[in-house]
Amino acid sequence: xxxxxxxxxxxxxxxxxxxxxxxxxxxxxxxxxxxxxxxxxxxxxxxxxxxxxxxxxxxxxxxxxxxxxxxxxxxxxxxxxxxxxxxxxxxxxxxxxxxxxxxxxxxxxxxxxxxxxxxxxxxxxxxxxxxxxxxxxxxxxxxxxxxxxxxxxxxxxxxxxxxxxxxxxxxxxxxxxxxxxx
Amino acid sequence: xxxxxxxxxxxxxxxxxxxxxxxxxxxxxxxxxxxxxxxxxxxxxxxxxxxxxxxxxxxxxxxxxxxxxxxxxxxxxxxxxxxxxxxxxxxxxxxxxxxxxxxxxxxxxxxxxxxxxxxxxxxxxxxxxxxxxxxxxxxxxxxxxxxxxxxxxxxxxxxxxxxxxxxxxxxxxxxxxxxxxx
DNA sequence: GTCAATTCATCAGCATACTGACGATATCGT
DNA sequence: ACGATATCGTCAGTATGCTGATGAATTGAC
Numbered sequence: 194x195x196x197x198x199x200x201x202x203x204x205x206x207x208x209x210x211x212x213x214x215x216x217x218x219x220x221x222x223x224x225x226x227x228x229x230x231x232x233x234x235x236x237x238x239x240x241x242x243x244x245x246x247x248x249x250x251x252x253x254x255x256x257x258x259x260x261x262x263x264x265x266x267x268x269x270x271x272x273x274x275x276x277x278x279x280x281x282x283x284x285x286x287x288x289x290x291x292x293x294x295x296x297x298x299x300x301x302x303x304x305x306x307x308x309x310x311x312x313x314x315x316x317x318x319x320x321x322x323x324x325x326x327x328x329x330x331x332x333x334x335x336x337x338x339x340x341x342x343x344x345x346x347x348x349x350x351x352x353x354x355x356x357x358x359x360x361x362x363x364x365x366x367x368x369x370x371x372x373x374x375x
Numbered sequence: 376x377x378x379x380x381x382x383x384x385x386x387x388x389x390x391x392x393x394x395x396x397x398x399x400x401x402x403x404x405x406x407x408x409x410x411x412x413x414x415x416x417x418x419x420x421x422x423x424x425x426x427x428x429x430x431x432x433x434x435x436x437x438x439x440x441x442x443x444x445x446x447x448x449x450x451x452x453x454x455x456x457x458x459x460x461x462x463x464x465x466x467x468x469x470x471x472x473x474x475x476x477x478x479x480x481x482x483x484x485x486x487x488x489x490x491x492x493x494x495x496x497x498x499x500x501x502x503x504x505x506x507x508x509x510x511x512x513x514x515x516x517x518x519x520x521x522x523x524x525x526x527x528x529x530x531x532x533x534x535x536x537x538x539x540x541x542x543x544x545x546x547x548x549x550x551x552x553x554x555x556x557x
Numbered sequence: 558g559t560c561a562a563t564t565c566a567t568c569a570g571c572a573t574a575c576t577g578a579c580g581a582t583a584t585c586g587t
Numbered sequence: 588a589c590g591a592t593a594t595c596g597t598c599a600g601t602a603t604g605c606t607g608a609t610g611a612a613t614t615g616a617c
Contacts, residue, residue: 197424198436204488205495206398206413208511211438213395214604215518216388217573221605222521231388232573242379249595254380256393261574263597268572285582285595306386313387316517317510325510328503329390335498336397339404396574399603403575414603431565443604445567450602467565467612 212313219312223305227298232257234306236265237299240275240289247286256337274298394495401494405487409480414439416488418447419481422457422471429468438519456480 201207220231235255240246243254248262257265266289269275274295280286291299314322383389402413417437422428425436430448434441448471451457456477462468473481496504 195424198421201417201420201424201437203508203512205492205508205511206402207417207437208508208515209391209395209398209495210413210603211515212511212518213391214438215515215521216391218521218605219518220388230572231392235383235389238383239380242377242383247595255383255389256396258574258576259596260576260598261572264572280595283583283595287596310387312521313391313518314514316514321510324506325514326385326387326390328499328507329387329394330385332496332498332507333390333393333397336394336401336495339397339400339494392573400575412602429565440604440606441566442568442606443602446602462565465565465613469566 216309216313220306220309223309223312224302227302227305229298229302232265233269234302236262237269237274237291237295240269241291241296241299244290245288247280247283247288249286251289269295398491398495402488402491405491405494406484409484409487411480411484414447415451416484418444419451419456419473419477422448422451423473423478423481426472427470429462429465429470431468433471451477 217231220234224234232255236251236257239251239254243250246254248266249259251257251266252259252262266275266277266287270277272294273292276290276292277287278290280288314325317325399413402416406416414437418433418439421433421436425432428436430444431441433439433448434444439447448457448459448469452459454476455474458472458474459469460472462470496507499507
């Protein structure tokens with residue numbers, strides 16, 4: 194391996210891409226018998242935690258782009274894991290709720306999800322794992338706004354929608370990257 | 376934010392996915408005027424470092440799946456950044472080489488790439504950055520085989536193909552995940 | 558040397574992701 | 588009340604990424 198190669202291969206961005214590929218492959222492998230993806234799992238759990246939330250709020254919770262969530266929840270609905278009903282107070286929205294089958298899926302897949310998280314960090318020693326997770330959280334938190342799909346938990350009220358009210362006032366969308374011409 | 380939310384949001388896999396989104400967004404933003412992606416950059420630099428290599432070897436160098444590389448090099452070729460000629464010793468392969476325009480692209484985009492790497496790690500303190508990069512390399516290296524596109528540098532000879540020979544004996548492909556039924 | 562096994566590039570199919578746009582609806586200022 | 592503005596879900600277009608398959612070509616066992 195030449196120096197030229199190391200310069201590319203050891204770039205933070207390059208290593209992060211590879212780690213994401215690895216984490217994703219481990220999840221798919223562990224959860225093979227469920228035919229389920231990391232994003233679908235995140236969406237399902239978030240919907241369970243906040244019954245009745247709308248799609249945009251769901252995006253804010255799991256840091257996913259709005260234009261991607263439609264397909265994801267569509268697949269969950271097709272498999273009968275969630276229900277999608279029109280919002281009552283805001284007729285633009287869809288209120289998402291986990292079905293009994295969805296709750297079962299969350300329960301059954303849990304061991305595979307936990308095993309995945311262990312496997313990802315397995316190469317590190319116990320104390321290193323703590324350090325790594327701290328820095329990872331720090332990096333993601335401080336860089337949050339650089340993503341198109343930043344985490345926005347303040348858009349959430351505890352148990353949003355459980356008593357009817359689905360979504361809520363939207364947070365201000367701060368400076369977006371200016372338009373790119375492609 | 377409830378405990379249920381933190382359990383999901385602080386999972387290693389979830390944080391890694393978000394960090395990858397952030398790193399990618401930072402790259403696209405910094406390299407906006409070049410209309411270039413991280414993967415295209417990795418491919419272009421690897422081709423420059425190993426003139427004449429074939430597509431499968433390129434996959435091994437930048438840890439990309441073989442079924443994806445065709446589109447990537449196709450785009451590079453369409454923009455005149457690389458040339459793709461049929462292999463001489465092995466007529467199944469395509470020998471890849473960077474053109475003058477490709478070399479110019481690498482030179483011109485370099486500041487944006489470097490800025491991206493700085494921005495990704497910016498939230499950490501200088502000594503933390505070193506620790507994080509060490510652990511990141513360790514995680515990727517030790518988990519390498521779990522990816523469908525593991526890094527395989529031993530498939531490379533110094534300056535492969537420069538004197539005619541394009542690719543080389545293929546390494547053994549160790550245990551693959553058994554077939555999944557979807 | 559011949560044939561079985563392997564490898565290369567590619568393909569169809571699916572899933573995640575981002576950009577920029579759209580019609581339908583809400584909200585806000587006045 | 589009403590018009591400007593913003594937001595919701597969706598869509599078309601593009602790019603990355605994986606699974607499993609294919610035809611063409613090579614390699615290896617014998």
